[in-house]
Amino acid sequence: MIGRRLIVAATIGLLVVGLTIGCSNGKPKSDGPISVAVIVKTETNPFFVAIEKGAEKAAKAQGITVTLSAGKEDGDVDSQVTAINEAVARGDKGILITPNGPGVNDAIRTARDAGIFVVALDTKPDPGDVVDITFATDNFEAGRLIGKWSAKKLNGQPAVIALLNLFENRDVSSDVGRNQGFLTGMGIPVADPMKLGDEAKSGNYSAGPYTIACSVPTLGAEDGGRSGMTDCLQRNPDINLVYTINEPAASGAAQVLQAANNKAVMVSVDGGCDPGIKLVQSGAIGATALQYPDEMAAKGLDAIVAYVKDGTTPIPNHGLDLITTGVTLVTNDPQRDVPSIDATEGLTKCWGNPN
Helix, strand or coil: CEEEEECCCCCCCCCCCCCCEEEECCCCCCCCCCEEEEEECCCCCHHHHHHHHHHHHHHHHHCCEEEEEECCCCCCHHHHHHHHHHHHHHCCCEEEECCCCHHHHHHHHHHHHCCCEEEEECCCCCCHHHCCEEEECCHHHHHHHHHHHHHHHHCCCCEEEEEEECCCCCCCHHHHHHHHHHHHHHCCCCCCCCCCCCCCCEEECCCCEEEEEEEEECCCCHHHHHHHHHHHHHHCCCCCEEEECCHHHHHHHHHHHHHCCCCCEEEEEECEHHHHHHHHHHCCCCEEEECCHHHHHHHHHHHHHHHHHHCEEECCCECCCEEECCCEEEECCCCCCCCCECHHHHHHHCECCCC
């Protein structure tokens, strides 16, 4: 685990931007210093680095002390549990966490029992009420957008599909939501929408026949994208549509496709400036769904401050325990009836350094 602290000496103030706050629960106000733990899945993925930077920026504006921690890799439960326990020991008022799965649930419950307000970012835990609230992209909608674009792009051609997911034999909400949304957008029936891999491996999508050539894990990493794409092409060299869980995996997959002289259409999710939007510019990614990690972090921090100051809690806008933070399709090849922006505009909205 990697841990470090950012201490800001400014006066604490509540600065709520675009966040709907519910009624006070009657808890007494706290006028003391606020410290918050920010616990992400890994710092090898630029998306989670963007969450950290968003939290740091919001903390600086509000005079909050934050401690940053990260796992060694996506799925590293032990490091997250250690970071949660350290937050309890420090007496932190809040936790922002991108949970690595159900293995962190007991530690989160312990933190909440200690009076810590816990906000999930990006990945809704299972069950959702393990945390106080989740701020995240509607991952199903992100997947649906790239799936619908893909179906329009293929326009009736037989689809030979590679699914480059996050995990294998582990159902994490962001992984499942994007995958099942993609299939739904393609017009491929899903069996259990909360489970990966139980759809029919062949049949018809909205415009023609499909075959799922492979479904492999990548851990959301570039090397995982390379190994996953290599595996898939060995199984079926005729793959012409590649779904990737995120843009680092897409970057690795693109290298393998290029080496194999395979012109498959590839779609992804994230909206990072580099490699994401740059890969859209180059044509390596046909379309990606842009999400807003800095907004997740800022709104999550606002929710913690509001709760600590006067006990108010945010009002969900998606189900019982989720607040969505938007998603935008980015492509230089727009398709009919699929709203999108081009990569030039995407570079004005993406996260990370575009240079």
